Amino acid sequence: MxxxxxxxxxxxxxxxxxxxxxxxxxxxxxxxxxxxxxxxxxxxxxxxxxxxxxxxxxxxxxxxxxxxLVARDDYVTGESRRLMDRLFGGKLTPLVAHLAERDELTAQDIAEIEALLQEYKA
Structure with a gap:
């Protein structure tokens, strides 16, 4: 990167x-x-x-x-990884929990996350 x-x-x-x-x-x-x-x-x-x-x-x-010379998706992936590594020990769950605890996830956000998780499970 x-x-x-x-x-x-x-x-x-x-x-x-x-x-x-x-x-x-x-x-x-x-x-x-x-x-x-x-x-x-x-x-x-x-x-x-x-x-x-x-x-x-x-x-x-x-x-x-x-x-x-760097694709937007690759840049976003790298920045997301840096954020998770720096603030959340490289784990996604604490990041989502942090957002949820601060009422920063709307019902729509939660529904979209649930749908995404179901898609990845399938």
Whole structure:
């Protein structure tokens, strides 16, 4: 698994996971406008992501086209594993119990988890 990415870098990755390849300007135009990032900020984040080898780029005339080298699903799996390892000793049950004890699981969540477990049992 590559080096962990920051929340800001993650926002850029979401853009590239949705659509790629894109230029730095394309990415800047697609990042949530509420962030108020300049094109230079986006270029800095792209540079960091290149250094972490989670994105790649190729020359297209005088500009670069950027694309993810890590699939979103693989990233989510790695981050989920890190969270469980760091906070719950690598076990899923304590995580679910933690959420349930804090009333953060709705009846719908519980029904979906039960359905998922039944599917995996079958």
């Amino acid at each position: 590559p080096e962990r990415i920051s929340d800001a870098e993650h926002a850029v990755m979401e853009v590239l996971w949705d659509e790629s390849p894109l230029t730095a300007q394309d990415v800047a135009e697609r990042v949530d406008p509420a962030k108020g990032w300049s094109a230079n900020t986006v270029k800095t984040l792209l540079g960091r992501l290149l250094a972490k080898t989670v994105i790649g780029h190729e020359a297209d005339g005088r500009r670069y086209l950027y694309r993810p």
